[in-house]
Structures are given as C-alpha cells and as structure tokens.
Amino acid sequence: MNCRRICRLAIAVALVATPTFAQSKAKAENVPEIPYDSVPNFFKMPPTIYFGEGIGVATNSKGHVFVYTRSGDTRLFEFDEKGTFVREIGQGLYGFVFAHAVRVDKDDNIWAVDEGANMVIKFNPQGRVVMTIGRRPEAVEELAAMSGQGIYSGANKPYSFNRPTDVGWDAAGNIFVSDGYTDSRVVKYDKNGRFIKSAGTRGSQPGQLNLPHTLQVDAQGNVYIGDRSNARVQVWDNDLNFKTIYDNVGSPWTLCISPGPHQYLFVSNSVPDNGDSRTAAVTGEIYKMELDGRILGKFGKGGKALKEFSTVHGIDCRNPNELFVSEITSWRAQKIILRPQTTTSSGK
Numbered sequence: 381m382n383c384r385r386i387c388r389l390a391i392a393v394a395l396v397a398t399p400t401f402a403q404s405k406a407k408a409e410n411v412p413e414i415p416y417d418s419v420p421n422f423f424k425m426p427p428t429i430y431f432g433e434g435i436g437v438a439t440n441s442k443g444h445v446f447v448y449t450r451s452g453d454t455r456l457f458e459f460d461e462k463g464t465f466v467r468e469i470g471q472g473l474y475g476f477v478f479a480h481a482v483r484v485d486k487d488d489n490i491w492a493v494d495e496g497a498n499m500v501i502k503f504n505p506q507g508r509v510v511m512t513i514g515r516r517p518e519a520v521e522e523l524a525a526m527s528g529q530g531i532y533s534g535a536n537k538p539y540s541f542n543r544p545t546d547v548g549w550d551a552a553g554n555i556f557v558s559d560g561y562t563d564s565r566v567v568k569y570d571k572n573g574r575f576i577k578s579a580g581t582r583g584s585q586p587g588q589l590n591l592p593h594t595l596q597v598d599a600q601g602n603v604y605i606g607d608r609s610n611a612r613v614q615v616w617d618n619d620l621n622f623k624t625i626y627d628n629v630g631s632p633w634t635l636c637i638s639p640g641p642h643q644y645l646f647v648s649n650s651v652p653d654n655g656d657s658r659t660a661a662v663t664g665e666i667y668k669m670e671l672d673g674r675i676l677g678k679f680g681k682g683g684k685a686l687k688e689f690s691t692v693h694g695i696d697c698r699n700p701n702e703l704f705v706s707e708i709t710s711w712r713a714q715k716i717i718l719r720p721q722t723t724t725s726s727g728k
Contacts, residue, residue: 404611406630406649406665414668414677418687419715422463434706434713436482436694445704446490447713448482456482456492469507475499475516481546481694491547498541500557513573514541535563538575548597550618556603558595566592566605566620579620584610587622596637598671604645606632613647626673630665634693638700645669648692664689684710
C-alpha cells in the first residue's frame with residue numbers, strides 16, 4: 381500500500397471517529413421567501429471527469445468559477461463564465477487530500493483550504509503555487525497519532541493547523557484562517573503569511589468556538605465566523621476580539637459576504653441528508669442578511685432536484701443576485717439567480 385493510500389485511509393478513519401454535531405433549526409420566524417431560479421446544466425464537464433462531493437465554490441473577477449471537490453482524489457476545477465470546463469488546477473498536488481473550502485481574493489489568486497492536509501494553499505491566477513501555510517502530516521504520523529478526531533488540543537501553534545476549514549482577507553491583505561474541527565480558533569497572518577495572532581478556545585461562551593466551520597471578512601475588517609456546533613455566527617473585530625453573535629439562523633455550514641458598497645451576508649443552515657424525511661424541512665435553507673444581523677429573506681428547501689439543496693457546503697456571492705452553491709450529498713454545484721426584492725424584514 382503506497383504512502384498516499386495509507387494517508388487517505390488514516391484520514392478516513394479519523395473522520396469517521398469525529399463526533400457528529402447536532403444541527404439546529406433556525407429561530408427566526410416569518411422570514412420573507414426570496415424567489416429564485418437555478419440555471420439547468422450550467423456546468424459542462426468533459427466526458428471522463430466528474431464532480432464528487434461539492435465542497436467549495438468561488439468566482440474570480442472574470443466570472444470564472446472554481447469548484448473544489450472530493451472524489452477518488454481531491455480536485456480543483458475551473459470553468460469559464462458560461463460554465464464551460466477550462467482546466468484542472470493542482471492535479472496530484474501533495475497538499476490535496478480532503479477538500480474543505482476554495483476562495484478567490486481581490487487579485488484573483490485562488491486559495492484552497494485542505495482539511496486533510498492541514499494546509500492553506502495559495503495559487504496565482506495561472507494556477508501555480510505561490511504560498512503555503514501549514515504542513516501535511518506524514519502517513520506514519522497519521523497512523524501513529526490519528527489526529528483530527530475532534531478532540532480539542534488547544535495547541536495554538538502559529539504555523540500548524542488541525543483540520544482547518546476556511547480562509548479570508550481584510551483590505552490590507554491580512555489572512556484569516558478558521559481552524560477548525562479540532563483547535564477551535566481563528567488565526568491571523570500578514571499578507572506574506574507571517575503569524576500575527578491566534579484567538580479562540582473550545583466552548584459555548586461568547587468568544588469561544590465549537591467547530592468554526594466557515595469564515596468571511598467584511599470591508600471594515602470584521603471577521604464573521606460560522607460557529608457551527610454552537611448554532612450561531614460570531615462577529616469579531618480585526619484584532620480577533622469578540623463583538624457580537626447572531627444565533628437566529630440555525631447552524632452555519634458556510635458564509636459568504638458580497639463585495640461592493642452595500643455588503644450582504646449569506647448563511648447556509650444545512651442539515652446532512654441522513655435518509656430521515658423528518659429533517660427535510662430544515663435542510664437547505666440559505667438566509668440573506670444585512671451585516672448587522674437583520675434578516676432580509678431566505679430561499680431554498682431540501683432535496684436533490686433543480687432549485688433544491690442537499691447539504692450546501694460552499695457559497696459564492698460576488699454578485700449578490702447571482703450565486704453559486706456547492707452541495708455535498710448531491711455531488712454538484714448550482715448557479716442560482718435571486719429575483720430583486722422590494723421589502724425587508726428583521727426576522728428577529
């Protein structure tokens with residue numbers, strides 16, 4: 381059995397051993413429904429290439445779409461603005477083990493967060509690796525230590541992660557990483573990847589985290605953390621100090637903040653499809669919010685058909701009325717068109 385196969389086996393065992401965290405139905409009531417459509421057959425795949433689990437999705441300034449997917453291997457695909465396949469990035473890359481998020485920064489650099497490799501990898505627009513943060517554990521280390529089982533370590537190491545989940549940037553280019561399944565913290569680096577600060581411990585108090593599963597940064601530098609297993613979004617300032625909590629939209633699997641002069645926050649409350657029809661009513665909701673936590677509306681319902689969502693794990697909202705979502709249990713990504721709304725609601 382080769383090294384890659386041993387490492388993959390070790391990670392699979394570790395993930396099975398990870399505790400299952402309960403999902404929460406949203407507290408918000410009487411939230412307006414946002415009309416929306418899904419573009420059928422948007423992604424045109426080559427005949428011999430397939431999506432696996434839809435883990436991450438992002439767009440660049442040209443409208444190209446990047447989908448990070450788990451299948452036989454972790455793979456990163458690029459499509460043009462019409463959904464035509466362009467290329468695969470990083471095929472066979474040492475840091476591609478178990479995908480978790482893909483994001484694109486203001487300069488069109490592509491960032492992949494790999495939960496299995498414990499790495500954040502920066503590609504330039506041409507698809508070449510230009511920065512890495514973290515280090516992939518060797519196969520023998522995985523087999524000996526069986527890391528990543530959800531046991532809180534509090535290691536707080538500047539340049540090491542334990543199942544990281546997401547990445548974001550402020551206007552100065554500082555890098556923020558949510559870390560993640562095991563260390564329950566957020567780490568800040570400068571634009572060159574030099575460690576600045578780490579904050580967060582496991583718990584349920586304000587400023588504590590229980591599976592920070594997703595992260596975004598607004599234009600003012602505030603950090604929004606999807607504190608999934610605490611069923612809330614936390615907002616911290618640029619120095620990683622606690623500011624406030626939004627706990628009315630269920631368990632946030634992924635966040636997205638739109639660019640532009642008026643920014644919106646999108647939050648997915650996704651319950652995994654476990655074959656139990658009783659969970660269908662709370663599977664697949666996506667909320668559109670103001671940055672102050674007011675809910676403007678929601679859209680989506682559970683299912684595997686067009687316009688239905690099955691465990692949304694990634695959202696791109698570069699255009700807040702034209703979203704891309706990636707789904708785990710339906711092995712796909714969809715292009716979603718929101719229809720303009722004329723009314724608002726607090727949803728509180």
